Amino acid sequence: MANEVNWSANYAYRAQTIARPRTISELQELVKQATDASPLRALGTRHTFNDVADPGSAGTLVNLAELPATVEIDAERRVVRVPAGLRYGDVAIALEQQGWALHNLASLPHISVAGAVATATHGSGSGNANLSSRVAALTFVDGSGELVTLRRGDADFDGAVVAFGSLGIVVELELDIVPTFEVAQTIYLGVPYERISQALDLAYSVSVFTDWSPESINQLWVKAAVEAPAAEASVRELGATPALHKMHMIAGQDAAATTEQFGAPGPWHERLPHFKLEFQPSAGEEIQTEYLLPRRHIAAAVDAARALTEQITPLLMISEIRAIAADSLWLSTAYSTGDDDWADGAVAFHFTWKREQAAVEQASALLEAALAPFGARPHWGKVFTDAARVPGLYPKFEAFQALVEKYDPRGVFRSDYTRRLGF
Numbered sequence: 001m002a003n004e005v006n007w008s009a010n011y012a013y014r015a016q017t018i019a020r021p022r023t024i025s026e027l028q029e030l031v032k033q034a035t036d037a038s039p040l041r042a043l044g045t046r047h048t049f050n051d052v053a054d055p056g057s058a059g060t061l062v063n064l065a066e067l068p069a070t071v072e073i074d075a076e077r078r079v080v081r082v083p084a085g086l087r088y089g090d091v092a093i094a095l096e097q098q099g100w101a102l103h104n105l106a107s108l109p110h111i112s113v114a115g116a117v118a119t120a121t122h123g124s125g126s127g128n129a130n131l132s133s134r135v136a137a138l139t140f141v142d143g144s145g146e147l148v149t150l151r152r153g154d155a156d157f158d159g160a161v162v163a164f165g166s167l168g169i170v171v172e173l174e175l176d177i178v179p180t181f182e183v184a185q186t187i188y189l190g191v192p193y194e195r196i197s198q199a200l201d202l203a204y205s206v207s208v209f210t211d212w213s214p215e216s217i218n219q220l221w222v223k224a225a226v227e228a229p230a231a232e233a234s235v236r237e238l239g240a241t242p243a244l245h246k247m248h249m250i251a252g253q254d255a256a257a258t259t260e261q262f263g264a265p266g267p268w269h270e271r272l273p274h275f276k277l278e279f280q281p282s283a284g285e286e287i288q289t290e291y292l293l294p295r296r297h298i299a300a301a302v303d304a305a306r307a308l309t310e311q312i313t314p315l316l317m318i319s320e321i322r323a324i325a326a327d328s329l330w331l332s333t334a335y336s337t338g339d340d341d342w343a344d345g346a347v348a349f350h351f352t353w354k355r356e357q358a359a360v361e362q363a364s365a366l367l368e369a370a371l372a373p374f375g376a377r378p379h380w381g382k383v384f385t386d387a388a389r390v391p392g393l394y395p396k397f398e399a400f401q402a403l404v405e406k407y408d409p410r411g412v413f414r415s416d417y418t419r420r421l422g423f
């Protein structure tokens, strides 16, 4: 194999081989044979934009598609057991058939569960913590080839869920489930910048889309649980008007790919993502960057980003702002000790760029400098430039490094990405 690329083709993996173990013992054997000079890294559905999944030119990517894949619902414990490589969209369909749901989904259902969880992937909603926060247990083959299961409450659990493949290759996860629910999505236009924070609390899941043009944000996507609709008066207060045509958040893209709008109720998994499973999400030829910062700094951070409009607009397709509840997973981008700046949650500033790598890196560096005063943490799976600063943004980073030593003492999951982070 050569020149395998990620989903958006902005990154070519340097690893020259892909292993496809068919059993867990084959996977354990593969890990035992690996060394720090011939490392491994798990590969999910390739929807990251940087080298987080790449073990390097002497390494091997590990794809789990050929492992047995069964989805098992345990109604009593309210968890679903899923194979690591399955897409969230497929898990959702299996759950819905039996009257169950996940609390939230990312903007796209096309991503693997393990890959999404490993990078702290999030959806939206000030009451919704990220997808990793709903992991109840995970089973992985560690760097010695041993099969390890960690459950919520175990000493190492909070450090092991968001680990971007650095502790082992996850083969199975248990996710919390809730009874199925219906959601209605409505898109509004014309919301002023000053109302963004208020808008984010309007309903179960809300996304603000903007190209930072001076007048107002471009679109407000409101996904309300049918049982808790957004109050008419609150919508009016925002000065928002409902969209009259089906919308895509990126100008010029076909709205057929986006989930149903105009307030039509439907199952959670067909409304919470922005994109339908059977269509290509987003633009395709793109690069993404995203920074999460404490919710309490949102107004100042919006001003800081708007001050860069002139530099970033020529490269930008669209930005998205979302609220995410705090959690206790050590390397989660919404991690909070409970009494720090992050205690009332995070807000994510996302940028979908044209696929121009060097220019995107320059723009990202500008944003990183502008958002640094707020303690902004980059999304683990998107482009960011200042890796040296990242460990200092996580109070438990050293404790995480100790877990790396414990579960990967031979360094078989190390890579250029981890070395930039200091391990």
Ligand SMILES: Cc1cc2nc3c(=O)[nH]c(=O)nc-3n(C[C@H](O)[C@H](O)[C@H](O)COP(=O)(O)OP(=O)(O)OC[C@H]3O[C@@H](n4cnc5c(N)ncnc54)[C@H](O)[C@@H]3O)c2cc1C
Residues within 6 Å of the ligand: 007, 008, 041, 042, 043, 044, 045, 046, 047, 048, 049, 052, 053, 054, 064, 084, 085, 106, 107, 108, 111, 112, 113, 114, 115, 116, 117, 118, 119, 120, 121, 122, 123, 164, 165, 166, 168, 169, 170, 171, 281, 282, 379, 381, 382
């Ligand atoms: C169009 C688009 C929209 C997006 N929307 C969102 C969004 O709404 N919210 C958000 O937060 N992000 C979003 N992302 C980013 C994406 O969800 C994350 O980057 C996620 O990690 C992708 O999962 P993957 O399986 O495709 O990743 P991969 O690139 O395949 O892997 C990501 C990481 O997970 C590790 N990994 C994968 N499988 C395993 C395993 N079995 N065991 C251990 N480690 C493993 C890999 O080694 C790597 O470090 C979006 C990306 C795209 C392309």
